[in-house]
Structures are given as C-alpha cells and as structure tokens.
Amino acid sequence: MKLPQKDADLFYKLMWGLQFFVNQQQKILPGTLSLEDYIALPSQKKIDVRDHLWAKASIIDDYVSQNPNGLRADDLAIVRKWKGFISGTFQMFRYLKKHAIFISENSTVYAVLSLNDSFQEMFPGQPTPINVDALLLPFKGHIVYDGMLKMYPIFWGKNIRAELNDTYMRAKQKGHIVTTLEPDQETPTSSQPKPTKPKRDWSPMAEEVVRMSEKMRGNDAVENAALGLLRASARLTEAVAKGNRDLYEMRQMQHTAWKALKRVDTSVKRSQP
Structure with a gap:
C-alpha cells in the first residue's frame, strides 16, 4: 500500500525542492539557506512552510516557470498537477493490499498510497478507522x-x-x-480497453429452480421451513437474474426470505429434544 522506493524518493525530492522555494x-525560515539544510530539518519545523504553500498554491506556477532546481519536464509536470x-x-477506514481507504467528510472514497512507511507502520496498534487531517496529491497516476x-x-462507536x-x-x-x-491520466489500457467476460444469463436456471422448488414438499416441519427458504431465495435470485433492480x-x-430464514431457525430449535 505504499509507493515503490524509487517513486517515494522522487516524491520527496520534488516536495522538498518546492517547499524550499516557498x-x-x-522568508519563513530565514536561517535555512540551502536545500540540504531544509531537507535536514525535522517535520515540525517544516509545517509553516507547508501551510504557506497550500494556502497559496499558485506559487507552484512560479516554481515551475523558474525551475530553480533544474528539473526535467516530466518532473515539472508532476509538480504542476499538485x-x-x-x-x-x-477517516482512514481500511488497509488493503494495494492502498488504504480514505473517506472524506462528504463521503467520497479515495484509494491512497503511503510514502516511505506504510500507514500501519505509522500508526502501529491503532485500530481503524483513524481520524486524520491530510492533504492528498496526484502522483504518477496514484493518490498520495x-x-x-x-x-x-x-x-468510533x-x-x-x-x-x-x-x-x-x-x-x-x-x-x-x-x-x-x-x-x-493515460494508462496502458486506456487505448485498448480490457476485455470483459460476457455476462452469463442465469435467469433460465433460476426459473427452473423456482419451478422445481414450488413442487417440493418436506417430510417434517424443518424440511418444510428449509424449502420455504429455498423458494423465497430462488424467487429473489430469479428477479435479480432478470435485471430487476427495483x-x-x-x-x-428480501423480507420474505428473511422471514423464511427465521422459520427455519424456529423449526430447528423446536425439533431439539
């Protein structure tokens, strides 16, 4: 769920160069005279510079046009997109194999990659969801x-x-x-869409299950309840297979199937010695 080390190194190279320019x-940290000095500062010292940058992100245009660090055109393009x-x-909601899930206050869901350390390493032992203030950026087709x-x-309850x-x-x-x-962002598959398997029409089989289940009768209360659940589930499956999304x-x-499931549970309990 984090960038490859080469990309993480590039990200920080671009970010520190931009922040040093800011x-x-x-003149936020007047005693910091070189990029190397700025990179060596602890994160806490860089917060004011970072806040100035994103409060007036138009300064990115000045940085790109002046290119004080002699960046290549593709690296400047990355910075410009910031x-x-x-x-x-x-809400850092879940850690997945490829990324972490961030949910914004307006319920937009983002797939976010970490940088040098995984989010789990950053918050060891902390259960999700984790409430965080964050600034998300585009980076080589991903979000960091x-x-x-x-x-x-x-x-959270x-x-x-x-x-x-x-x-x-x-x-x-x-x-x-x-x-x-x-x-x-162009991806390797943008010009050649990934072929998808044709959807299989399950409706004939679902219809057959419904037809057969309606003829079946149990030998006792438990079997009858189970067959009732089968019929209710089969009808729901048939409707979905035919494209019903009402x-x-x-x-x-769903409620009918739930009641049928409850009847199975009740019948099984009653059958116990």
Whole structure:
C-alpha cells in the first residue's frame, strides 16, 4: 500500500525542492539557506512552510516557470498537477493490499498510497478507522498524501463504523472509489480497453429452480421451513437474474426470505429434544 522506493524518493525530492522555494520566497525560515539544510530539518519545523504553500498554491506556477532546481519536464509536470490537491479531514477506514481507504467528510472514497512507511507502520496498534487531517496529491497516476498527517485519537462507536462501512461498500460496488486525481491520466489500457467476460444469463436456471422448488414438499416441519427458504431465495435470485433492480420489490423479497430464514431457525430449535 505504499509507493515503490524509487517513486517515494522522487516524491520527496520534488516536495522538498518546492517547499524550499516557498521558504526562499516567503522568508519563513530565514536561517535555512540551502536545500540540504531544509531537507535536514525535522517535520515540525517544516509545517509553516507547508501551510504557506497550500494556502497559496499558485506559487507552484512560479516554481515551475523558474525551475530553480533544474528539473526535467516530466518532473515539472508532476509538480504542476499538485495544484489539484484535496485537503480536509478523512477517516482512514481500511488497509488493503494495494492502498488504504480514505473517506472524506462528504463521503467520497479515495484509494491512497503511503510514502516511505506504510500507514500501519505509522500508526502501529491503532485500530481503524483513524481520524486524520491530510492533504492528498496526484502522483504518477496514484493518490498520495503530502508527507504530513495529523491524527486525532477518537474512538468510533459501532454505528459510525457501520455507516463508514456502508459508504465504502457502496463506492466499491458502484466502482466509485477514486484512485487518481488526474482525470486525463493515460494508462496502458486506456487505448485498448480490457476485455470483459460476457455476462452469463442465469435467469433460465433460476426459473427452473423456482419451478422445481414450488413442487417440493418436506417430510417434517424443518424440511418444510428449509424449502420455504429455498423458494423465497430462488424467487429473489430469479428477479435479480432478470435485471430487476427495483429497490422496493427487492426489499419485499428480501423480507420474505428473511422471514423464511427465521422459520427455519424456529423449526430447528423446536425439533431439539
């Protein structure tokens, strides 16, 4: 869930160069006279410079036009795109293999990569979700943070956790997880869309299951309850297979299946000696 080391090194090279330029222009740390001196400063000392940068991100244009560090054109392009940053308070909701999930205050879900250290290494033993102030940046088609995170030690109750999980699952199901802040980013598959398998039509088989289940009768209460659950589930599956996405109808069939499941549970309990 973090950048390759080569990319992380490049990120910090670009970030420290930009921040040192801001410091030179704004005279925030007048005693810091070289880029090497600035890089050696602890993060706490760099906060004011960082805040000045993002409070007036137009200074990025000055940095790119002057190019005081003699950067290559593609590196300057990376820095220029940082004007599209997103800042705010996020819930670091989940650690995944490729990235961490950040959820913003307006429920936008982002896939964010860390830099030198993974987020788990940064917050060892801290359960998610973690409330953080962060500034997200585009970087080579991915989303990273700017190198500084501020954590607020807040314990979230089960209701908040459930809401965050629902937000994440909705975004995942709809394909709305934001993985890049560069809409024009070209990917190797952009000109050749990845072939997708044709969808299989399960509706004939679902219809057959419904037809057969309606003829089946159990030998006792438990079997009858189980067959009732089969019929309710089969009808729901048939509707979905035929493309029914009406929320009201889905909930009605879901409720019927839930009642059938409860009857199975009750029948099994009653059958116990």
